[in-house]
Amino acid sequence: MRSFIFVFSLLLTTAFRTAPSPPTLKLALLKYSGGGDWYNDVNSLKNLAKFCNENLKTNFDATDYGTVEPGSAEIFNYPLVYATGHGNMLFSDLEARNLRAYLEGGGFLILNDDFGLDPFVRPAMKKVFPELDFVELPFSHPIYHQKYNFNNGLPKIHEHDGKPAQGFGLLYQGRLVCYYDFETDLGDGWDDVHNDPKELRTKALQMGANIVQYVFGQ
DSSP states (O other), X not given: OHHHHHHHHHHHHTTBOSSOOOOOBOOEEEOOXXXXXXXXXXXXXXXXXXXXXXXXXXXXXXXXXXXXXXXXXGGGGOSEEEEEESSXXXXXXXXXXXXXXXXXXXXXXXXXXXXXXHHHHHHHHHHXXXXXXXXXXXXXXXXXXXXXXXXXXXXXXXXXXXXXXXXXXXXXXXXXXXXXXXSSOHXXXXXXXXXXXXXXXXXXXXXXXXXXXXXXXX
16 A cells, blocks of 8 residues: 555656656546446546646646546556446445555545436445545635635536536545535536537636646645
């Protein structure tokens, strides 16, 4: 576990560039079981990586991203993993243990409700952390006040049923290990196929950049 944390610290120190250089990191998409469309919004991570490179001076690969399964050893190569979809999400016992080890060791998971994920993602994550519950993060939480200030919390990007946007987190030993955006769909805003207004897409990318900056600053 200590060696994993050490590797992560090396990754994070090279994530922000001081001079032009080849990309040092990729973002990763979680390929989970259960039948949900984990592959949704194919350009989201590439667009987020490009935005972060331009505005945070990170050094992500903006042409590609990794695809990892929750039970794979490869997940430990990525400091940040993103999961999205509309439907069912299931973790086997092995996958739950591996994902927990990844998050305990310094990894971070972004969960994006693409409308309809909520009934499935909560029991799935309960299998990973049986002792933890999602808590709504207050508007004062630092994740909303990085490079960009969101004084009213998570921005509402994509309308589904008119409910307010909410941001939830899982806190393990005082550290935020998972951020869950609900009733807003940041991933649609990061993508470029859903015709969200440019202003909302910009807010979505800014919020995504805040999450990235927060994760690297923990």
